[in-house]
Amino acid sequence: MNPSTEQPGEEKSEEKWGFDLYPERRGEKYKPSLTKIALLGEGREQSQKIKCEKNVWYCAKSSPLVKLMLAALKSSGCEVDLTRHVSCEVCDVSVSGGYDSELNQVVVCQNVARTEGLTQGVLTHELIHMFDYCRNKLDFKNIDHLACTEVRAANLAHCSFLSAVAQGDASPFHIAKAHQDCVKTKAMYSVKCTRNVTLTEAKAAVDRVFDRCYNDLEPIGRRLRRNSPDMHKAYKERFIYGYD
Known part of the structure; x- marks a missing residue:
């Protein structure tokens, strides 16, 4: 992969690079309003965080796609420490996750990606970004x-x-x-x-x-079809790319 390095146009003077979607990224603390607590059931951020971290751990041990991405990153010299490189946080509801290249961290939005399935999707997607940053700078x-x-x-x-x-x-x-x-x-x-x-x-x-x-x-090596064994095949074929 060799994307163009040319940058069309001028940069916006107050570009936030998407970090405004992740209020906890730079030390801010999410504070739900009384209205959101009453109407949306917010105010349980700590229990959400614990559940999110359990889902992350489960996916790292059980998901063929997440395990493949972790193996690819390790083989590329960018081994992932879940406690350092994955963070469960409260985010803007328009996003379910993100990758912060400045801190080299995957963000899983605990208030949006609340199931193991959604967590698997977020981790796979964002670990691809981490892989691209690691391998292709x-x-x-x-x-x-x-x-x-x-x-x-x-x-x-x-x-x-x-x-x-x-x-x-x-x-x-x-x-x-x-x-x-x-x-x-x-x-x-x-x-x-x-x-x-x-x-x-x-x-x-x-x-x-x-x-x-x-x-x-x-590093996945194939486009995944829904309701197919493709992700299991991709994991078994990881050795083709030198990932173990």
């Missing part, structure tokens, strides 16, 4: 680099025909391109959310890098 402040890793994460961890249908990117007459369109949509909105750019700018970045980043399947 991506600059997440470069919109083309960001678009590339978002394309890869959507391609390898999220999109299937059913999810493409849910996003409106597929129909019985559009099956052939459904997966690609799903990946483009997911990546485009992820770039927009992280960089606070327009959809037009996000789409342009995704289009610039799409072909080469969509075809880069490392």
Whole structure:
């Protein structure tokens, strides 16, 4: 993978790089309002955190995808310590997780990713970002680099025909391109959310890098089909890439 290093346009003067979606990232403490406590059941952040950490631990020991990503990172010289590199936090409800390249940490949003299944999806997606940062030294402040890793994460961890249908990117007459369109949509909105750019700018970045980043399947090695044994096959085939 070799995304373009050119940066179109000038940087925004007050770019937050998505950290405003994760209020605890820089030492702030989440404080639910009385209204949210009464109407939304908030105020149980500590118990949510404990449950989230249990889900993370379970996925690290039981999920073929998460175990594959951890093995790939270790073999690449970037071994993951769950207590150091994964953090359960309260986030903006528009996101379920994130990757902080400055602190080299995966964030699992404890108030959104509340099940083992959702936690597995978040970990796989964000560990792909960590892998790209480790192996390819991506600059997440470069919109083309960001678009590339978002394309890869959507391609390898999220999109299937059913999810493409849910996003409106597929129909019985559009099956052939459904997966690609799903990946483009997911990546485009992820770039927009992280960089606070327009959809037009996000789409342009995704289009610039799409072909080469969509075809880069490392370290999972395949596109996963829903309700298939693909993730178990990917884990068994990890030795092909030198991951143990």
